[in-house]
Amino acid sequence: MEKELKLMKGNEAIAEAAIRYGADAYFGYPITPQSEVIEYFMEQNPIERTGMVVLQAESEVAAINMVYGAAACGMAAMTSSSSPGFSLKQEGLSYIAGAELPCLVLNVVRGGPGLGTIQPSQSDYFQSTKGGGHGDYRLIVLAPASVQEMYDFVQIGFDLAFKYRNPVLILSDGIIGQMMEKVEIGPQRVRRTMDEVIKQCPWATTGKTANRERNIITSLDLVASRQEEFNRKLVKKYDTIREKEVRCECINCDDADYVFVAYGTSSRLCMKSMDLLRKEGYKVGLVRPITFEDYRWSRRESKGIPHYRNEHRTDGRRRNARSKRQAPS
Amino acid sequence: MAKIRGAVKVDTEKCKGCSVCLGACPMGVLDLAKEVNGKGYNYCYMKDPEKCIGCASCAIVCPDGVISVYKVKVD
Amino acid sequence: MAELTINDIIKEENLVYKKTKVMTDNVMHYCPGCGHGTTHRLVAEVIEELGIQDKTIGVTPVGCSVLMYNYLDIDMQEAAHGRAPAIATAIKRVMPDKFVFTYQGDGDLAAIGTAETIHSCNRGENITIIFVNNGIYGMTGGQMAPTTLAGMKAVTCPRGRDVNTMGYPLHITELIAQLPNVRFVTRQSVHTPANVRKAKAAIRKAFENQKDGKG
Numbered sequence: 001m002e003k004e005l006k007l008m009k010g011n012e013a014i015a016e017a018a019i020r021y022g023a024d025a026y027f028g029y030p031i032t033p034q035s036e037v038i039e040y041f042m043e044q045n046p047i048e049r050t051g052m053v054v055l056q057a058e059s060e061v062a063a064i065n066m067v068y069g070a071a072a073c074g075m076a077a078m079t080s081s082s083s084p085g086f087s088l089k090q091e092g093l094s095y096i097a098g099a100e101l102p103c104l105v106l107n108v109v110r111g112g113p114g115l116g117t118i119q120p121s122q123s124d125y126f127q128s129t130k131g132g133g134h135g136d137y138r139l140i141v142l143a144p145a146s147v148q149e150m151y152d153f154v155q156i157g158f159d160l161a162f163k164y165r166n167p168v169l170i171l172s173d174g175i176i177g178q179m180m181e182k183v184e185i186g187p188q189r190v191r192r193t194m195d196e197v198i199k200q201c202p203w204a205t206t207g208k209t210a211n212r213e214r215n216i217i218t219s220l221d222l223v224a225s226r227q228e229e230f231n232r233k234l235v236k237k238y239d240t241i242r243e244k245e246v247r248c249e250c251i252n253c254d255d256a257d258y259v260f261v262a263y264g265t266s267s268r269l270c271m272k273s274m275d276l277l278r279k280e281g282y283k284v285g286l287v288r289p290i291t292f293e294d295y296r297w298s299r300r301e302s303k304g305i306p307h308y309r310n311e312h313r314t315d316g317r318r319r320n321a322r323s324k325r326q327a328p329s
Numbered sequence: 330m331a332k333i334r335g336a337v338k339v340d341t342e343k344c345k346g347c348s349v350c351l352g353a354c355p356m357g358v359l360d361l362a363k364e365v366n367g368k369g370y371n372y373c374y375m376k377d378p379e380k381c382i383g384c385a386s387c388a389i390v391c392p393d394g395v396i397s398v399y400k401v402k403v404d
Numbered sequence: 405m406a407e408l409t410i411n412d413i414i415k416e417e418n419l420v421y422k423k424t425k426v427m428t429d430n431v432m433h434y435c436p437g438c439g440h441g442t443t444h445r446l447v448a449e450v451i452e453e454l455g456i457q458d459k460t461i462g463v464t465p466v467g468c469s470v471l472m473y474n475y476l477d478i479d480m481q482e483a484a485h486g487r488a489p490a491i492a493t494a495i496k497r498v499m500p501d502k503f504v505f506t507y508q509g510d511g512d513l514a515a516i517g518t519a520e521t522i523h524s525c526n527r528g529e530n531i532t533i534i535f536v537n538n539g540i541y542g543m544t545g546g547q548m549a550p551t552t553l554a555g556m557k558a559v560t561c562p563r564g565r566d567v568n569t570m571g572y573p574l575h576i577t578e579l580i581a582q583l584p585n586v587r588f589v590t591r592q593s594v595h596t597p598a599n600v601r602k603a604k605a606a607i608r609k610a611f612e613n614q615k616d617g618k619g
Binding site: 334335336338343345346347348349352353370375378383385386388389390391392393394395396397398399400401403 | 408410412413414415418419420421422423424427431432434435436437438439440441442445594595596597600601
Binding site: 095 | 457458459460461463470471473476477478479480481482483484487490491492493494495497498499502519520523
């Protein structure tokens with residue numbers, strides 16, 4: 001079958017990917033540089049295409065809480081924003097993490113603090129990798145470096161979110177959101193039926209039927225010991241994610257004397273620099289974390305490069321392609 | 330003439346003695362007991378059971394839903 | 405004819421009123437006499453009468469009634485402070501055949517959640533919002549609420565609410581009633597049997613409006 005290729009903005013690719021994934025709902029609020037996400041959704045009218053609900057909320061706060069409501073019904077729900085709006089979503093994300101709900105959030109990062117600028121930035125790194133809101137929780141963070149990855153990470157993100165019942169963040173930026181690249185588009189998946197949702201998410205609030213106890217979605221536990229137990233459970237979950245879901249790309253690391261460590265847009269710049277330096281005879285490599293959490297963890301992984309590479313999945317196809325181009329040394 | 334006789338059953342352990350039912354009863358049947366329940370509340374009881382007409386006003390206003398109402402027709 | 409004893413009357417066949425099965429047997433944490441218990445029960449009774457226990461999803465607020473999900477035997481979600489209407493919006497939109505209600509106090513609905521309240525009503529969401537107003541923040545210990553009456557004392561206005569510096573009590577019900585997409589707004593109380601009956605009829609009507617898609 002012939003591949004379906006399209007020239008798209010990153011922001012459009014993510015919306016198309018959500019529709020094709022068979023997502024159930026998107027709730028958004030306009031903010032530069034990610035407004036194309038909701039604009040594309042509205043233009044596509046996914047309620048007609050797949051039955052997916054799309055709604056422009058009155059604020060980022062409302063939007064993330066709408067995601068909470070839909071996710072608690074077992075739905076594949078998502079929202080998107082840019083840095084100032086993402087700050088507003090932290091309250092909701094904390095509740096979503098506390099109630100262990102799956103959802104997908106996109107942050108098309110712009111410079112800050114405050115209103116900052118509308119130019120791209122990677123300044124939300126700490127907010128993204130340390131949880132972001134109140135309480136001890138972590139997001140699963142995926143950092144795309146291309147429009148294709150914006151598309152691909154929707155499916156990976158939703159799958160991870162449902163696997164671990166945890167919010168997943170796609171940490172993009174203004175460049176990847178706005179730039180146009182060729183995207184290979186996957187087939188349209190059919191949205192789950194209500195029965196399939198109930199089967200996949202027996203914990204969801206889909207209406208208390210006679211054959212089960214009532215389902216309650218909450219992040220509240222007034223008994224301190226139970227809350228502590230819950231926190232321990234979360235830590236365990238995050239440890240599992242750390243162990244099993246690490247994704248990164250290592251390029252030219254085998255013989256490298258120096259390596260760049262960079263994600264997203266910066267990794268694209270570093271890749272070019274690496275190529276130029278290689279031509280001048282410097283043995284330079286690149287480690288591009290795709291999932292990451294906190295600094296301590298990244299450092300541990302990147303200090304010893306062989307350890308990093310051996311333990312975690314690398315993108316072989318890409319590395320080989322690069323290796324061919326490099327001059328033999 | 331047919332006469333209505335009613336009676337209420339109070340879950341005394343769950344009653345909080347708020348006495349909302351006392352004011353709601355049109356016949357002045359209910360009162361708070363001198364004794365207290367396990368939580369230390371003076372629970373509600375039928376002081377004057379003869380007068381109860383089973384209108385359920387007490388149960389309707391009871392915030393804790395501890396009152397059940399029974400009613401019979403007596404010839 | 406022998407005199408009837410209490411035990412003759414208290415028999416299953418003579419039962420005219422008892423707590424609905426949609427309520428759980430958990431003892432409520434509310435203070436004695438608090439109207440939350442009554443209102444919870446009315447919601448439960450309406451759900452039972454309409455036969456929609458398996459189709460109803462409730463959203464609880466932050467405040468005293470945060471633990472409402474312990475008392476109603478239906479699927480429920482606990483919202484962040486003030487955000488219940490946004491959550492209910494999403495539930496209804498992804499599952500339009502379900503009955504969705506929020507249960508919120510005055511601090512939750514008329515202060516921190518004003519935007520969510522007004523906008524969900526303005527969109528004409530097909531949901532029911534049950535607003536329980538006691539004019540005070542109860543759970544946190546008696547602070548001034550948006551609905552605290554002029555001159556009324558609270559721990560954050562110990563000399564009484566001064567309308568010149570703290571504003572007048574917010575008439576959120578009247579504000580909502582101005583919105584063209586809002587179908588049914590009513591103000592009820594639960595302090596006497598007659599008022600309880602009226603309040604129940606109002607809740608029932610609100611749920612029936614959802615059924616008819618009237619919003």
